[in-house]
Every structure is written in C-alpha cells, then in structure tokens.
Amino acid sequence: MFAVVRTGGKQYRVHPGDKIVVEKLDGQAGDQITLGDVLLAGDGGSLKSTDGLKVAAEIVAQARGDKVTVFKKRRRHNYRRKQGHRQHHTILKIVAIGDHKAEKKAAPKAEAKPAPAAEPKAKADAGKSATARAKETVDTTADQHAANEVVGTPTENPAPDSAEAASAPKPAAKKAVAAKAKAQKPSTKNAAPAKAAAKKTPKAK
Numbered sequence: 001m002f003a004v005v006r007t008g009g010k011q012y013r014v015h016p017g018d019k020i021v022v023e024k025l026d027g028q029a030g031d032q033i034t035l036g037d038v039l040l041a042g043d044g045g046s047l048k049s050t051d052g053l054k055v056a057a058e059i060v061a062q063a064r065g066d067k068v069t070v071f072k073k074r075r076r077h078n079y080r081r082k083q084g085h086r087q088h089h090t091i092l093k094i095v096a097i098g099d100h101k102a103e104k105k106a107a108p109k110a111e112a113k114p115a116p117a118a119e120p121k122a123k124a125d126a127g128k129s130a131t132a133r134a135k136e137t138v139d140t141t142a143d144q145h146a147a148n149e150v151v152g153t154p155t156e157n158p159a160p161d162s163a164e165a166a167s168a169p170k171p172a173a174k175k176a177v178a179a180k181a182k183a184q185k186p187s188t189k190n191a192a193p194a195k196a197a198a199k200k201t202p203k204a205k
Contacts, residue, residue: 001048001100004040005055011039014094017102019060024088031059032095041097053098060091 004013008023027033035055041048065087072081095102 001041001043001097003038003042003050003053003055003097005035006037006039007035014055014097016094016097016100018094020092020094021063021089022092023090024062025059025090025092027059027090029059029061033057033059033092043100055097056095057092058095060093063089063091065089 002013002015004011006012007025010022012020012022014020025033033056035057038050038053038055041050041053068085068087070081070083070085073079
C-alpha cells in the first residue's frame with residue numbers, strides 16, 4: 001500500500017518501511033509521530049478513501065543538509081556579503097499506513113562452513129611417536145649428505161692437460177687482476193689540466 005502525505009509544504013509518496021527526509025519536526029530520535037495530512041492512498045491499481053487515514057512514522061535522526069553559500073554583491077558600491085546556511089532536516093521511517101504495517105525481513109542465516117580436512121601427512125605423523133619421527137629426520141639428512149658427496153658440484157672448465165695450461169691464469173683471474181690494476185691506477189679524469197710549458201722566443205738582434 002502507498003500514500004501521498006504532505007508535511008513542511010512538500011508532498012511525499014511513501015510505502016511502509018520507507019525512509020524520507022522532511023523539514024524539521026519536533027521530537028527526538030526514536031519518537032513516534034503521526035502524519036495526518038494524507039492526500040492520496042491506494043493499494044496496487046485501486047485507490048482508497050483517505051477519510052481518517054493516518055500514516056505512522058518514527059524519527060530516525062535530526063540532521064542538517066549540505067551547506068549553501070549565500071553571496072550578495074552590488075558592483076561599484078563596495079558592497080559584498082557572504083553567508084553560509086545549513087537547513088535542518090528530520091529523517092523519518094514510515095512504520096505503517098493505516099492498518100498496513102512494514103514487513104520485517106528475516107535476517108539471512110549464516111551457512112555453516114565445513115571444517116577444512118586435515119592433511120594426510122599430518123594424520124600419518126600424528127600416529128607416529130616422537131622417537132620414530134626423529135629417526136626419520138636423521139635418516140633423511142644422512143641420505144642427502146651421502147648423495148651430495150657422490151654427485152659433487154660440476155666444474156665449469158675441464159682439468160688442464162699440461163703444466164703450462166695449469167699455470168696459465170684463468171679468464172676470471174685475468175679479469176680480477178685487470179680490475180685490481182685499474183683500481184690502483186690514479187684517475188686523471190678530474191685532474192686539472194697541466195700547464196703548457198712556456199716557449200722561449202728568440203730575442204731579436
């Protein structure tokens with residue numbers, strides 16, 4: 001059911017459960033008020049009589065609207081006036097129109113989520129004693145060490161064939177030596193330019 005009510009010089013079409021913002025009305029938040037100036041009422045496509053029909057509402061809050069700036073000016077008269085204004089409002093919740101009340105919606109029930117299944121490994125470990133788990137850890141570590149000893153780490157270059165090749169510096173070593181020599185050599189990039197020696201000009205006889 002709907003109704004058209006008038007309050008504060010304005011008309012509002014409302015349904016049970018709606019919230020509207022109207023001009024300021026006396027009362028505190030939570031107070032019940034009645035809007036008796038009903039202009040029109042209907043249910044679906046049919047209209048109903050408004051004789052004695054009242055709309056029950058509840059005050060949700062007393063609020064204020066957005067700031068409006070009022071600026072006045074008269075040119076060439078040095079006249080300027082600036083003022084701000086915030087209109088007082090009342091937020092209403094329509095409780096009922098006549099005998100029709102707002103329907104209360106049931107809160108949705110939270111679905112119970114199934115507990116996450118435990119990992120099979122964790123279940124297997126839970127069945128074993130602490131001694132058995134420690135022994136498995138020691139055995140695994142020993143196996144890893146043995147595999148590392150057998151496999152070893154691969155070398156980048158094969159072993160040298162002769163003593164000369166063995167004594168020759170490796171490319172990496174050459175780069176390191178060159179970098180070291182470069183670091184030790186003083187840089188002349190930022191040095192002041194050397195003054196050219198003054199040339200002696202022969203004296204005229």
